[in-house]
Amino acid sequence: MKAPTLSPKPPRIDGLQYANWSEKIFRQMRAGGVDAVHVTITYHETFRETVLNIEAWNRRFERFADLIFQGRTAADIAIAQATGRTAIFFGSQNPSCIEDDIGLVQVLHTLGLRFMQLSYNNQSLLATGCYEAEDPGLTRMGRAVVAEMNRVGLVVDMSHSGERSTLDAIAHSTRPIAITHANPFTWHPALRNKSDKVLKALAESGGILGLSLYPHHLKGGSGCALTEFCEMVARSVDLVGIGALAIGSDLCQDQPDSVVEWMRTGRWTKSVDFGEGSADAPGFPAMPGWFQDNRHFGTIEAGLAKFGMSEAEVSAIMGGNWANFFTRSFDAVPAQPERPAL
Amino acid sequence: MKAPTLSPKPPRIDGLQYANWSEKIFRQMRAGGVDAVHVTITYHETFRETVLNIEAWNRRFERFADLIFQGRTAADIAIAQATGRTAIFFGSQNPSCIEDDIGLVQVLHTLGLRFMQLSYNNQSLLATGCYEAEDPGLTRMGRAVVAEMNRVGLVVDMSHSGERSTLDAIAHSTRPIAITHANPFTWHPALRNKSDKVLKALAESGGILGLSLYPHHLKGGSGCALTEFCEMVARSVDLVGIGALAIGSDLCQDQPDSVVEWMRTGRWTKSVDFGEGSADAPGFPAMPGWFQDNRHFGTIEAGLAKFGMSEAEVSAIMGGNWANFFTRSFDAVPAQPERPAL
Numbered sequence: 001m002k003a004p005t006l007s008p009k010p011p012r013i014d015g016l017q018y019a020n021w022s023e024k025i026f027r028q029m030r031a032g033g034v035d036a037v038h039v040t041i042t043y044h045e046t047f048r049e050t051v052l053n054i055e056a057w058n059r060r061f062e063r064f065a066d067l068i069f070q071g072r073t074a075a076d077i078a079i080a081q082a083t084g085r086t087a088i089f090f091g092s093q094n095p096s097c098i099e100d101d102i103g104l105v106q107v108l109h110t111l112g113l114r115f116m117q118l119s120y121n122n123q124s125l126l127a128t129g130c131y132e133a134e135d136p137g138l139t140r141m142g143r144a145v146v147a148e149m150n151r152v153g154l155v156v157d158m159s160h161s162g163e164r165s166t167l168d169a170i171a172h173s174t175r176p177i178a179i180t181h182a183n184p185f186t187w188h189p190a191l192r193n194k195s196d197k198v199l200k201a202l203a204e205s206g207g208i209l210g211l212s213l214y215p216h217h218l219k220g221g222s223g224c225a226l227t228e229f230c231e232m233v234a235r236s237v238d239l240v241g242i243g244a245l246a247i248g249s250d251l252c253q254d255q256p257d258s259v260v261e262w263m264r265t266g267r268w269t270k271s272v273d274f275g276e277g278s279a280d281a282p283g284f285p286a287m288p289g290w291f292q293d294n295r296h297f298g299t300i301e302a303g304l305a306k307f308g309m310s311e312a313e314v315s316a317i318m319g320g321n322w323a324n325f326f327t328r329s330f331d332a333v334p335a336q337p338e339r340p341a342l
Numbered sequence: 343m344k345a346p347t348l349s350p351k352p353p354r355i356d357g358l359q360y361a362n363w364s365e366k367i368f369r370q371m372r373a374g375g376v377d378a379v380h381v382t383i384t385y386h387e388t389f390r391e392t393v394l395n396i397e398a399w400n401r402r403f404e405r406f407a408d409l410i411f412q413g414r415t416a417a418d419i420a421i422a423q424a425t426g427r428t429a430i431f432f433g434s435q436n437p438s439c440i441e442d443d444i445g446l447v448q449v450l451h452t453l454g455l456r457f458m459q460l461s462y463n464n465q466s467l468l469a470t471g472c473y474e475a476e477d478p479g480l481t482r483m484g485r486a487v488v489a490e491m492n493r494v495g496l497v498v499d500m501s502h503s504g505e506r507s508t509l510d511a512i513a514h515s516t517r518p519i520a521i522t523h524a525n526p527f528t529w530h531p532a533l534r535n536k537s538d539k540v541l542k543a544l545a546e547s548g549g550i551l552g553l554s555l556y557p558h559h560l561k562g563g564s565g566c567a568l569t570e571f572c573e574m575v576a577r578s579v580d581l582v583g584i585g586a587l588a589i590g591s592d593l594c595q596d597q598p599d600s601v602v603e604w605m606r607t608g609r610w611t612k613s614v615d616f617g618e619g620s621a622d623a624p625g626f627p628a629m630p631g632w633f634q635d636n637r638h639f640g641t642i643e644a645g646l647a648k649f650g651m652s653e654a655e656v657s658a659i660m661g662g663n664w665a666n667f668f669t670r671s672f673d674a675v676p677a678q679p680e681r682p683a684l
Contacts, residue, residue, distance in 0.1 A: 048390060055445030065677040103397030111452055335407040 010315035011035040011077050012297055013322035015210030015248030016091070016159075016181040018263075020255045021060060025294065026067040029086040032294035035319065036077050036087040036326075038115055038180060038248075042097050044266030047104055050097040054111055057088070070112055074326035089326075091115030091180070093160065093263075095126050095145070102141070102148055109152040114330055115180060116149065118142060118169060120160045121275060122268060127158075127165035130191050131275070135162035143172055150174045153330045159192070159248075166198050175329060176206035181248035183212050184239070187232045188219040192276060196239060203244035208325045210248020211236065211317075215285035216276035217250070226290045226299065230307040233317065242313050246321045247300065253293055257283035352657035353377040353419050354639055355664035357552030357590030358433070358501075358523040360605075362597045363402060367636065368409040371428040374636035377661065378419050378429040378668075380457055380522060380590070384439050386608030389446055392439040396453055399430070412454055416668035431668075433457030433522070435502065435605075437468050437487070444483070444490055451494040456672055457522060458491065459499045460484060460511060463617065464610060469500075469507035472533050473617075477504035485514055492516045495672045501534070501590075508540050517671060518548035523590035525554050526581070529574045530561040534618060538581060545586035550667045552590020553578065553659075557627035558618035559592070568632045568641065572649040575659065584655050588663045589642065595635055599625035 012033050018040035019025050029037065041057060042050040061070055071080070071087030080087040090112045097116070098104040108116075118127035118138075126142035128135040138146065146169060149156055156177040158166040169177055179202060185193040194202075194209070202209060211233060218224035219232070236245055252260070260283060264275035274282055290299050297318065304314045354375050360382040361367050371379065383399060384392040403412055413422070413429030422429040432454045439458070440446040450458075460469035460480075468484035470477040480488065488511060491498055498519040500508040511519055521544060527535040536544075536551070544551060553575060560566035561574070578587055594602070602625060606617035616624055632641050639660065646656045 047393070051389070051449055052445070054449060055443070058445065058448050062677060069677070101397070103394070103400065106400050107393055107396060107453065110454075111449065335404060335411070 009081065011081065011319040011323050012301075013077070013246070013319035013326075014038065014251070014294075014297070015178070015208075015246055015322055016040065016212075017249060017251045017253075018093075018255070019251060019253040020259070022254065023064060023067070025253060026060075026064050026086065028294040030067055030084070032297050034086055034294050034297060035080045036071055036089060036322070038089045038091050040093050041090045041113075042092045043094050043120060043263050044096045044268070047097055047099050047101075047108075050092070050108070051111070054090070057090070061088075071114075072112055073330050074323060077323050077326065089114045091117075091157065093117045093157075094120035094266075095124050096266075098145070100125060100141075102145055105145060105148045105154060106152045109154045109332075113154055114326075115155045115157045115178060117157045117160055118146070119162070119165065121264070127169065128162040129160055130162050132162055135164040137164045138168040138172055142168075146173050151333050153332045155329050163195060163198060166194070167201055170198075170201045170205050170207065173205075176208065176325070177202070178208050178210070178325065178329075179248075180210040181212045181214065181217075181250040182209065183217045183232065184236055187235070188217065190216055190276065192217055199236070199240050199244075203240035206328070208244055208246055208321060209236070209240070210246050210322075212248055212250045213287065213291045214250035214252070215287065218288065222286045222288055224288055226288070226303045227307065229288075229300070230303045230309075233304060234307060234309065237309075237313070242316050243321060243324075245317050246325075247297070247318065249291065251287070251291075251293065252284055255284060260284050351423065353423065353661040353665050354643075355419070355588070355661035355668075356380065356593070356636075356639070357520070357550075357588050357664055358382065358554075359591060359593045359595075360435075360597070361593060361595040362601070364596065365406060365409070367595060368402075368406050368428065370636040372409055372426070374639050376428055376636050376639060377422045378413055378431060378664070380431045380433050382435050383432045383455075384434045385436050385462060385605050386438045386610070389439055389441050389443075389450075392434070392450070393453070396432070399432070403430075413456075414454055415672050416665060419665050419668065431456045433459075433499065435459045435499075436462035436608075437466050438608075440487070442467060442483075444487055447487060447490045447496060448494045451496045451674075455496060456668075457497045457499045457520065459502055460488070461504070461507065462502045463606070469511065470504040471502055472504050474504060477506040479506045480510040480514055484510075488515050493675050495674045497671050505537060505540060508536070509543055512540075512543045512547050512549065515547075518550070518667070519544070520550050520552070520667065520671075521590075522552040523554045523556065523559075523592040524551065525559045525574065526578055529577070530559060532559055532618065535559055541578070541582050541586075545582035548670070550586050550588055550663060551578070551582070552588050552664075554590055554592045555629065555633045556592035556594070557629065560630065564628045564630055566630055568630070568645045569649065571630075571642070572645045572651075575646060576649060576651065579651075579655070584658050585663060585666075587659050588667075589639070589660065591633065593629070593633075593635065594626055597626060602626050 071089040076087040119129040121129040215222040413431040418429040461471040463471040463473040557564040
């Protein structure tokens, strides 16, 4: 393995994927020049079940060591570029993995977890999800866990959380937070998309938004045109500034529909919850024609350039801003003894 | 924190302790100039229970950051010396923590586990304990787990294992193994002490023996004199050479007797098993007067010097050999893809 050197090429980074992982997909990451991906490793799984998912990733890192490796710090982006592989950073879309135990925050960070959503659609022990009728904001445990996440370097992700909880998290967190995969509500008024108030507060606090390619977050759904998406990106730059925006594709490639059912329903109801879907369309929606898999990030990049964005702006959105955010977010605050040293 | 520099002072390292951890004990480690300790964090605990024990250690590392920190690689010995703290390396005395799941070997190594016994007195899923009547050697899973431990850098420890299993482990392991806490059987014929055959095979394979201060492993028990212990050390050097010997004190300081009952009995029997003790003396035995706690390593060092060992020999036994063993043992074998790269 070559020693990592700073590449002159700006990194290409995706802020969220949850695919049915395979050698094919890892080769598509390489073909698409994707240097780093934040992947979801767990939704409603308990701690032990999450560890089983980590074990499955360990096997993938072993089998496909020429294509992927586990990302732990921002420096791994340069290692990915220098060695022609993709750095995989772990995230959780719900805090089920820490159960009711704040000690698991550090344990999971040690195992590589770098993002954790405080809630997923529903109320959690920490915060409220975006589908609840009422959002009372961060809970007592939520505030304690955010402080612990800040300490160890585990990023607070509010993609599936409610408005008040999200504003609470931005205010309470001492480090910038992320909304890894969502779009502006003003562009497409879905419950999962975010108000201008949230987006401005996010950007002002140094946080970041991964703009989503998932059809339920797009105006026109699967039929949304590339130019429409690019126009939304440009308007978002006008709203919050270039530094707070990136891509979080929410690519759920090759997943059977049983997986979206698990994502939405977990073990919390005996009924069917269709989430962003409906009884008529309960499965995964078809991705837009211009973004089918990891090979198509270049299409978005070209689309943004064609729309009039500068080279610097395009590379900030396609990875530079995530690289900057990773640098600020993943390291632990240096240990200080809780008692004065004698 | 100062940058670590190579200290001219040879390190002082203990190969096994299982104390009732407290600020008092950590201060005694500092007073005794102990740079690194392999501590037992789990016996019969499941994976989840072991993680709870790791969480308790994380709290100690946070509270007592001026006295201790978690050791992960041999380089942490120099960091300990440069910053005036003790590096704590995790170990397990039984493989209960990996349950029946080989994937937990890497997970626990990532969480810092550096030693794991393949069995504790009884038969395990991996190997036979030293109190079983029959020892059929390493099991099928045992061979698979040893290979995985070799890959990730988790040291095989056979302190409480049977003779044949121990010889099997030495032969099967591609990296040197440890017997972290035991003495020669010829000196004191306890079931926990090791035959000359085992000790020679251990040393010839590059392995290491931590000589024990636990009274049940000492000739004369709690009444064993320092000179008798030092004579045994010198005879062991004659038998296996200076490079294979170190200290593994087995200090169980400040523990209530309920802990030794857990160590011996776990959840495997409804009866009482007295292990090395007896119905008359079921509790922890009193340590020898010349080794009560971490402040007394200097006493052993002086005793060895007085007995005629050279300065180089004494420092090898008091820590140099462990430092060398740590350097060879804790790193993972570099990842090689299991398929040829295209």
